[in-house]
Amino acid sequence: MPAAQPAYRWIPGHGPDPAALRRLRESAPLPRKPMGEAWFMGGERLMYTGLLQPDPQSWSKRELENALEALTSGPRCFDHSDEWSEWFDYLLPRVLERTDDQHSFELLVTAVFVHCLDPVLPGRTPQFRRDLLDTLGRRLMAPSCWNPAQADGLLRPIASGFYKINPGGAISAACCLVLRYLDAALIDGWIESVLAIDDASWRCAFVVWLAGAAVVVHDGAQPESMGNPPHLEIGWNGHWLLDGSIPSRNLDRDAPQFAFFGPTQRQALLASLKRRLDLATLLRWGEALTGMSIAECDRATTLWQYDDAVLIVLERYDLA
Template sequence: MPSTPQAYRWIPGQGPDAGALQRLRERAPRPKKPMGEAWFMGGERAMYTGLMQPDPQAWSRRELDDALDALTSGPRCFDHSDEWSEWFDFLLPRILERADDGDSYELLVTAVFVHCLDPALPGRDPRFRRDLLDTLGRRLMAPACWSDAHPDDHDRLLRPLGSGFYAIDPGHAISAACCLVLRYLDEESIDGWIASVLTIDDAAWRCAFVVWLAGAAPLLFDGQQPEHMHNPTYLDIGWDGHWLLDGSIPSRTLDPNAPQFAFFGDAQRQALLASLQQRLDLATMLRWGEALAECPIPECDRTTTLWQYDAAVLVVIERYDLS
């Protein structure tokens, strides 16, 4: 008989799993040849030779950024390349081991969507999916993201409240992480994940998740791809590189006949709906809004931010058919 999937939870303080990170490393040894740039015209192609150094901490930040951008944007415009796929697998766990991994997080998630275009992950080791979710998928749960010991020690990757006109920020790393988990988590585990997300006792986090749900509705219910999201500013859930994702490789703007995959599978969508309809309602979201009013929001942005949350609640009630 098939085994029951292990429960998947988001729990503050329980970040990337060391064992899963090690398995990702072991599956992807360093490629024999350096990776080259995606965008060049004539002359000699630039190669990222510095990434051949065995210690990821010694890699140049600029060279790493350029390589990650190339292997993420390259397939969209130039089709699949084994070179980029090998380097994606190699860089994924090693970026997560760097002290400055938060600088790459959003684009690294986008790279996953590019190189794991088929959510079924054909040809991958059966444990790859869970190892991906237990590492990159749990990055926002790292202890430093939730520590208030000292402002300089706080991991700024997680920022549910900003200082803009609409202070609730469900985009960037939060949106990237939520999209990653919902896209690749097996449907049987989605209810447990949602239960853990809603249990996190942090007013800013809860309100950001509600706004994310509202902003994600076009991806879930209207068949949109991240490239074509047209949310209003107060429901902006964009992250670095989301504009590269149209569900096909190469982009359908280059090859109209390229196979296209829905961003979220129907089974994941149905499981999410069932979980939210069981666990979330208007009364709960209104209580969360009252807690949001006590959060440290700049006075000049308070009225618009509270309106932002209320507007998102109305969208969630309607699109997810909640009571």
């Protein structure tokens, strides 16, 4: 019998695991050839030669983001390429080692969804799945996200805009990553840890995320076509590229399509929420909004945003 996997939890201050990062880095050596752009016209293709430098801190931010966009959008529009796959494996741990990785986090998560299209991860070792979750999946728990003196801007549960609660961006990308690839048996422990994070803005953002994610969890929508109203918007950088197929089904109607969340993960999520979340808790969390630093002119809209999310979560997740 295979050994049981250790529990998977989100705990503020416990960011990417260094040992897991090291394993991902050691399993993906530098490709022999530079990666090139996905979209070009004419005979000369731009190559991202700067990424051949061994120190990730020396990479140009613009060149790195252009490369991530290419290896993320390329397979969807032009089908699989070994070049993009090799560079995805190489860049994954090294981007997380950069001091400014928050600028690439959402797109890096999207790249995972593209290059690991089948949630079962055929051809990948079980260790890869766990290392992925213990590194990229735990980036939001890094100390810099939770210490106001260090805040690196990645985690923004309360943001600017008409609706102040922000469940999209990095929060949505991270939640979707874990729910898609975490073993179903470990989801209850993960949800328990998520709900235990004692931060009012985080809790409200997670409730609004649940409301926005209902179309994916219950209705089988893909991230590219969630169609949520603005106050339940849970998109992140690159989510519009994800229709569950490679190449896009807009290009090949016969391309096999994978559900974004597997049935066992969905069932485990629903069972866990039903066990751990109820109306009294949701109302108590909503009361904490009154203590947040929200301008008075925005307070009524923000309270309405949360209250509407609560009604949706109660109905769609069948909570008492």
